[in-house]
Amino acid sequence: MEQDVIQRNNVRVFGNGSQPMLFAHGFGCDQNMWRFITPHFEKDYQIVLFDYVGSGGSDLKAYDPDRYGKLDGYAEDVLDVVRALDLRDVIFVGHSVSSMIGVLAANQEPDRFEKLIMIGPSPRYINDEPYVGGFEQKDIEGLFEMMDHNFIGWANFLAPAIMKNGDRPELGAELTESFCSTDPVIARRFAAATFLADNRSDLAQVTVPSLILQCSDDMVAPREVGEYLRKELPDSTLRVMNAVGHCPHMSDPDETVTLIKEYLGAQAAA
């Protein structure tokens, strides 16, 4: 089982520390997105990287449309990795949708987690008066259309070829390079699980302290969402970053690292 999960989720473990930092990538990408961040922590922590099933270097054969039709399935991936490596006192770092996946995982096994660090989180993307999520239903449908257009070649012509041609791994590699996600059909389902989710009712149960990193101009997770989370998440800290966009860990790794370290240091001192 342990080895299965390690291979299935393409788990990588490195670093000199003993406390684990578990990095969970967001929708549309894979563990490579953390490469600007992890060098700053590997001296003091045990770094654990993985890909969700269906992303990056994960085992596509393990993909189960039912399990991964909801974020709970992805939370199961996180818990599988944590259990396989028997991680304790985990500092969970999640980007975007992985923030809520972390919440779901921490609510299931709170004793395993010490802190949740959320980069650009949102418990619900679609507006729901008076809640502001930043999007209307039609915007999300527009995103699905855009994905369909971008994956049209892959989904209709190459994906079947990849499925059939185990002897042509370069096709899959090419796709990964093109979109950081191995299978467009899976990506499409991940998008629906992400952008149609509503995890607002899960927030109050969270017992693990959390840091919310909110970019100053993030159209995917607007300021109101950060404020909402700070209010609803018990024992949470909101830091609004100078960095703009939705991926500060890539666009401004320095500020991201600094804020995480400040949070960890303050928590350690407290």
Add this chain to the structure above:
Amino acid sequence: MQAEPGDLLDQAPCGFISFGDDSRIALVNLTLLERLGYEREELVGKHFENILTVASRIFYQTHFFPLVKLHGRAQEVFMLLRTRDGSDLGVLCNASRRERNDSVFTDCVVMEVIERRKFEEALLQAKHSAEQANVALEEQAIELEHQHQQLQEQATELEVQGEQLMALNEDLERQRAAADEANRAKSSFLAVMSHELRTPLNAIGGYVQLLQMGVHGSVTAEQLEALNRVDRSQRHLLRLINDVLNLSRIEAGRVDYRVEVVALKEAVGSVMPMLEPQISAKNLQLDVSVPPALEALADREKVQQILLNLLTNAIKFTAAGGSICVEASSEASKVLMRVIDTGVGIPSEMIEKVFEPFIQVDASRSRATEGTGLGLAISRDLARGMNGDLSATSTPGTGSIFELSLPRKS
């Protein structure tokens, strides 16, 4: 003529835009500005996302930016740009990261796709339709499967019923064959018996006549009276046996019909001499009203036999001083003869039974009127054997009408 590099970029037949990791626009060419409807100073320094639709902004943040950042380039990414007047512009972007003046920029070539987008939309639409059709087909397949199962169950049930029916049918067939066989055996038995009975009866008749004639010596008046009674009884018994023999022959299908043209008036006339003694004895009035032109296709002897039977019955059951009428008419393909009496009549529930063998309406009366009860059964069988029929109607107390129909000579 030598063009300036700046001019070349501005005039290039595709859009060009360059922005930093913070997505602030550093450079944009004239082609793209004109297509979007912006002035250069309106865009430079602003976020690239400002010229994207909402959906494209998400896609940019979740796909495009990570891709360029991690792999240094992106190819053929479809996005929707938003023009100044709010309309959508479908484009393909090729991007690569470059370092200039100690800063990193994403240089992006933007190519408008109109036809290709239409094709893609048609393709996606078709795919969507196909997926929906597939779902519908799957549902139909399940429904069909369900119906198929029901039909199969019904078929099995029908098969079972069919087998039961077949068994029943075979049973009936066997019973019918047995009944036919029994009937044939009966007819055959009767024919043989009648024949065996007739031989000694004829001997009795012959010796009685010899005695009556005094061949074996003279007989007294008393002895002659006794011989006359033996003679009457012998004749009666012989008639009974002949009737039984006739019926059994008809039923065994051993009767031959010699069909010819039969003038009905003649047929009636030919049986009259045999009946006149009884008619005058009972003082009955007989009216015969048969047009001379009416002709039937039938066996003359059988017709006479039927008429004799019908008239004998009529005379038998009509009280002294009553009247009997014989009339005939024709229809398209048949001739009809009716024998009408003014006798006691037949109750309606008995009207069909009189044609059954050995039946008489009133058992007590049969002794007074003497008959085998076979006459009507034989007559009907004979009529039917000539493609005709014999039927009866009656009003008890008023009289009966027996109607013989026969094929008409065309």
